[in-house]
Amino acid sequence: MNPLIERLGIRHPVMLAPMGGEAASAALVAAVSQAGGLGILGAAYMTPARIVEAIAEIRALTDRPFGVNLFCPQAWQRDEARLAAFIEALSVYHQELGLPPPQVPQRFEESFEEQFEAVLSADVPLFSYTFGDLGSTLTRALQARDTLVVGTATQVREARQLEAGGADAVVAQGAEAGAHRGSFLGTRDEGLVGTLALVPQVVDAVHIPVIAAGGIADPRGVRAAQALGASAAAVGTAFLLADECPISAAYKAALSEAADSDTALTRAFSGRWARGIENRFMREMAPLALPDFPIPNALTRPLRQAAGKAGAAQFLSLWAGQAVPLARPMPAAQLVATLASGWQAG
Numbered sequence: 312m313n314p315l316i317e318r319l320g321i322r323h324p325v326m327l328a329p330m331g332g333e334a335a336s337a338a339l340v341a342a343v344s345q346a347g348g349l350g351i352l353g354a355a356y357m358t359p360a361r362i363v364e365a366i367a368e369i370r371a372l373t374d375r376p377f378g379v380n381l382f383c384p385q386a387w388q389r390d391e392a393r394l395a396a397f398i399e400a401l402s403v404y405h406q407e408l409g410l411p412p413p414q415v416p417q418r419f420e421e422s423f424e425e426q427f428e429a430v431l432s433a434d435v436p437l438f439s440y441t442f443g444d445l446g447s448t449l450t451r452a453l454q455a456r457d458t459l460v461v462g463t464a465t466q467v468r469e470a471r472q473l474e475a476g477g478a479d480a481v482v483a484q485g486a487e488a489g490a491h492r493g494s495f496l497g498t499r500d501e502g503l504v505g506t507l508a509l510v511p512q513v514v515d516a517v518h519i520p521v522i523a524a525g526g527i528a529d530p531r532g533v534r535a536a537q538a539l540g541a542s543a544a545a546v547g548t549a550f551l552l553a554d555e556c557p558i559s560a561a562y563k564a565a566l567s568e569a570a571d572s573d574t575a576l577t578r579a580f581s582g583r584w585a586r587g588i589e590n591r592f593m594r595e596m597a598p599l600a601l602p603d604f605p606i607p608n609a610l611t612r613p614l615r616q617a618a619g620k621a622g623a624a625q626f627l628s629l630w631a632g633q634a635v636p637l638a639r640p641m642p643a644a645q646l647v648a649t650l651a652s653g654w655q656a657g
């Protein structure tokens with residue numbers, strides 16, 4: 312009996328963890344869902360119109376359940392001195408890649424309200440969120456339309472808060488995980504509990520299903536998640552090498568060459584702590600006092616896009632978790648089947 316899986320009506324307790332930005336792909340989400348797992352679309356950087364379009368693309372490719380993920384809105388301030396220093400530091404890399412000088416964009420992020428409205432009105436089977444607590448009003452609005460609501464926690468007290476807000480399930484995101492930390496309470500280090508320690512403690516603390524995430528990349532990881540009491544395993548990094556994942560060749564090459572100790576936490580690309588393969592941009596920007604998220608995220612976008620095209624991995628956000636060496640190129644359906652083989656029936 313696995314209430315989460317039964318409620319979703321999926322065959323395998325394996326989820327494509329939401330991956331926003333370059334890795335977000337309707338084709339990848341649909342391939343995972345079609346293979347009996349649950350694909351979750353990382354829609355955080357999409358315009359509301361693109362969200363509607365991507366959901367339609369998924370539905371055209373599969374009639375299986377899927378999810379959509381957004382970032383909870385963050386309080387942030389525009390500090391002009393930090394912004395100017397960041398632009399100055401960034402100009403060096405722009406020059407190196409032959410790009411025009413960095414420009415301050417008209418806006419730094421999409422409107423969460425409009426993104427949320429786009430997801431809400433699409434009646435998706437599952438909505439997941441990170442970086443905060445969605446709160447009971449929006450949670451209930453989704454649930455009233457039969458959408459399952461999943462929050463992200465990186466420590467026990469975050470999981471308890473999400474449960475109190477009415478979430479149907481919680482992702483326990485361990486410190487090993489690739490890309491942004493979902494943390495929203497306390498310091499960075501308080502939110503860096505490893506998956507092996509975090510999952511059973513969250514399972515003990517809440518009464519809702521727990522989805523394990525962070526460092527799960529093969530059937531052994533899935534089996535471990537099950538043994539720790541999780542109701543499903545969510546896998547991000549390992550899917551970056553899936554055939555359907557549209558990231559640049561330079562990013563895929565860096566993932567294929569990475570060792571277990573090659574990732575580090577950085578705020579340099581986005582202003583929020585995230586794990587990626589350490590590169591020159593991360594090292595050189597580390598001493599800088601950064602503007603708040605999402606300012607750096609918007610400002611580094613032209614550099615990241617140009618670097619992807621030029622094959623300049625030193626300037627790419629090479630988001631990856633500590634299990635990255637376990638990732639292998641293969642069709643997403645094969646990875647779903649491989650991962651699912653780790654889950655013991657019965």
Ligand SMILES: Cc1cc2nc3c(=O)[nH]c(=O)nc-3n(C[C@H](O)[C@H](O)[C@H](O)COP(=O)(O)O)c2cc1C
Pocket residue numbers: 328329330331332334353354355380381440441463484487488489490491524525526527545546547548549630631632633634
């Ligand atoms: C490239 C990339 C992008 C990500 N983007 C998001 C996102 O938009 N929203 C989110 O909730 N989590 C995001 N994550 C975190 C994953 O959902 C998940 O927690 C993590 O990948 C699990 O650890 P693993 O990478 O070791 O499998 C991202 C992860 C990666 C690798």
